[in-house]
Amino acid sequence: MTGSLVSAFNHSKSLKDVVTHFCPGCQHGTIHRLVGDALDHFQVQEETIGVASVGCSVFLYEYFDIDVVEAPHGRAPAVATGVKRARPDRIVFTYQGDGDLAAIGTSEIIHAGNRGEAITVVFVNNTTYGMTGGQMAPTTLAGQRTSTSPRGRDVSSDGYPIRMAELMAQLEGVSFSARVAVNSPKNVISAGRVVRQAFEAQVKEGGFGFVEVLSACPTNWGMGALEANERIGDEMIPYFPLGIFKEAGRRQGDASAQG
């Protein structure tokens, strides 16, 4: 028998074979890959409409080989609502950063979730505004220095970092809400599974799926890539615990929640 070589690492079909503009050590590329894999898994690339947001991930359409609508800052869940209502037969997702989703777009994400729009939201939390140069984000950790919190985030004045995945899980309309990280091979594998579940909530249940991804921004953190990965484990995960907070419309540890 002649042995044949099998490719064990394939490019995600939903992604283009191009080099990204992201900084060295940035994990948007990894997260793009996980989303692309989820689209491949459900074989929905051809019927997916992505909604890009404002921030480093605005160039979604440069990397995903899908139809894309670009939303104003924070408004992606509202734009996605319009898209999904007009095309309920399509798979619709937003891809948003922490400033976009948890500051300027708080209203839109809460209400899209509360309406139970059949969309998937990929929320990238890197505790800073990446594109504008590392300002304080709604998820910036207490004491974290940024260009607009030069003495460190002072919670008595700046408030506290928001845990969005838990907050979204509280909403009756949300089917699935979870938080993952992509700072280690183990976490990346697990994150891929959970991102798929966030799409499954839409594809199979017609529900609202939310997945928060803890991600590194070495450039604005002033760190190397490896050190940034360590920070995710040492500082972010203790405050932003990983896990599935809601599944199939049921909050974890809450037997009375809707099911």
Place this chain on the structure above:
Amino acid sequence: MKKRLFVKGNEAVAMGALEAGCRYYFGYPITPQSDIPEYMSRELPAVGGQFIQAESEIASINMLLGASACGARAMTSSSSPGISLKQEGLSYMAGSELPGLVVNIARSGPGLGGIDASQADYFQAVKSGGHGGYRLIVLAPHSVQEMYDHAMLAFDLSDRYRIPAMILGDSVIGQMKEALTPHPRPQVDLPAKDWAVTGKGGRDHQKIVKSLYLGDGELEKHNWRLYEKYQQMQRDEVRFEAVALEDAELVVTAFGITARIAKTALRMAREAGMKVGMIRPITLFPFPSQAFAGLPETARKVLCFELSTGQMVEDVRLHTPCDRTVEFYGRPPGAGSLPTPEELFGQISRHYGRKA
């Protein structure tokens, strides 16, 4: 005999939108236009459409952006303070070349102002209310019938030029009841929406709806193209009503509800033997500049009426030949009531050089 209905302006614009094929409405309650979302919430589900009472005006305009990006005919409506909130979305829609209808049943401002009729949103509507220097198609109905008709016209123009359209009404136009003769939407040849996102569906290329242009020279090219569309509209799409201009020595101009009152004043003036005509802009953008530039030789004076301290009059002055005089009579928002025909007749008489 044709069916005639006795309806409010707000209902008429919603009925016209439905007849135009609009199946998606996104909005937020605000006086004096809440009849529109109420009507749509009742009627849209029956025709397979979608109604969403959004969490905000901002969400509404962005839902409209999303539905429009899919090629659907969709609309939102509001009144002045809410229209301010929609300016961000309108700028993005203009930049992304998305059609769609926004109805402004304008009320008094600034700020929370009041709920009585105002035409002080003219600047915001026609001069690029949001950032970036774009234009909207702006229509100014002056009757309940036109609220119905303009809804269809707005969608057709918006689809043809891929520019968002605004119907600029006011509290009175929205709330008053008149006879309406519904009619089927006119058959118009419109370009296919081959730019809409649908999911790739076997296409070999993706479709992208966006307003970000960072490539060298891309944005400049994009803006010149938008400018050319505005120029083309100025050439091809100006609409205005001319009344008794042939021998007019004084030409009255007004839009919307003010034009309606001015028409009565004009009749009174003609009955009194004064040679008075009228130009009623129907498209506020594109502005009927040709009508003013081409005033008959007899017309030595233009008298502009507005429910504001003077906004459209700037455009009237810009286009009226320099050897004519442009006069203005207006009332600021909050004056409490509309001018009466007698009041406008008094102004006409004064400027015509006669005692009223």
